[in-house]
Amino acid sequence: MWRDTGRAMSQENMEIVRLAYAAVNEGDRDALAEITALDAVVDFSRSIGPLEGIYRGRDAFARYVGAIAEAFESFQLSPVDFAVAPGGEIVVRHHVRARGRVSGLEIDRVPDVALVWELRDGKVTKTTMYQPHGEGLDAVGLRE
Secondary structure (H helix, E strand, O other), X not given: OOOOHHHHHHHHHHHHHHHHHHHHHHOOHHHHHHOEXXXXXXXXXXXXOOXXXXXXXXXXXXXXXXXXXXXXXXXXXXXXXXEEOOOOOEEEEEEEEEEEOOXXXXXXXXXXXXXXXXXXXXXXXXXXXXXXXXXXXXXXXXXX
């Protein structure tokens, strides 16, 4: 029986990315660890925010989530658009709603950002932030 394994894999990967968003939103480091490869990389070197940097390893990813909890009184990322690149990467545009813990600054918008998620064997191996969103699409061979 023939099966479109590429499409099935894309759906499975999108579900894993959704779980990652839920874990980040809930600050659930254990749930995030379950779906993150030991050698995962979070590349936020292009970020204009306070948590700019490159985080290497599952524990560093968890520390990044902890840093979000420290910096923000409330923090919620809601995916609004998913695109699957020819190489299988998942490109996500999201809505962010947050309130700074110290500043009280409130954010409630869809930023011009793309998160590109790479997965292998059901685990997140790399998450890269691109600003603006179009750079993320270009990086994986997609166009707006």
